[in-house]
Amino acid sequence: MHWQSQQTPLDDESPVNVTPLIDVSLVLVVILLLATPLAFESSIGVKSAQKGGKEATTKKQSLRVTLTLVDEQSVRVNQTLVARDELMAALEPALDETEERAITIACADNISHGAFVDVLDKAKRCGANGIAVSGR
Amino acid sequence: MRAPSVPQAPMLTRINVTSVIDVALVLVIILLVTAPMLDVADLDLDLPGAHTRDVEEQSYVSVTLGRNGDMAVENQEVGSVEEISGMLSSRLSEIGSQESLVVVRADADLPHEFVRRVIEQVRAGGAQRMAIATRQLEGE
Secondary structure (H helix, E strand, O other), X not given: OOOOOOOXXXXXXXXXXXXXXXXXXXXXXXXXXXXXXXXXXXXXEEEOHHHHHHHHHHOOHHHEEEEEEEEOOEEEEOOEEEEHHHHHHHHHHHHHOOOOOEEEEEXXXXXXXXXXXXXXXXXXXXXXXXXXXOOO | OOOOOXXXXXXXXXXXXXXXXXXXXXXXXXXXXXXXXXXXXXXXXXXXXXXXXXXXXXXXXXXXXXXXXXXXXXXXXXXXXXXXXHHHHHHHHHHOOOOOEEEEEEOOOXXXXXXXXXXXXXXXXXXXXXXXXXEEOOOO
């Protein structure tokens, strides 16, 4: 028996054109490379100094915790001086004693913005609800 | 006497625009999504790291403080701290809402005294809601 090769309609079709797929993929890669640094930005909400200051004067002392950055490595929680690395351990019980878990943060002039934000971050992680930044 | 006719290949009369349309549509969609992100000044700065992610808003007015003390309200550079409140006030008026979030993007090494002066200017510019920009850190 002799088999003859027959040309099927499929043989007439051209291969899949992947050019547009590659175009779109490359454009996506380039744009994602450019946008990635912005995508990893976030922010921590704070109250303005004046607003926070007014609120602070109207609240009882027992309703808020006052944090004061004395230097880059030391923070005063109400009247207790603690190392910045140990802030969370000292802040959590202090916040538990308050009703609103509100915090007022004061910072010395020569402290870096990075240290200030680190304290903000730790306060948020301890469950602080409202954070007011004090003027001085 | 007529010359014999030579058979000619059919002419290609259509241009394949599918790939062009694909790329154009993807560009439009990506630009729509990333447009709010691109409204920040391209100053040299290293944001302070933080684990918490507090404010999640796609649209905000940015005030950027670069490593060298350069300042900008959105894309417009500012010459002095005192100019920030005026520029911010006019920007918030353009948007038509004082409730718009204002994000202060400041370099981690800047002294807090400088950042605080800018925060005071932001408040003087009429901002009702404010946040401090951070770089998202992984894990706890």
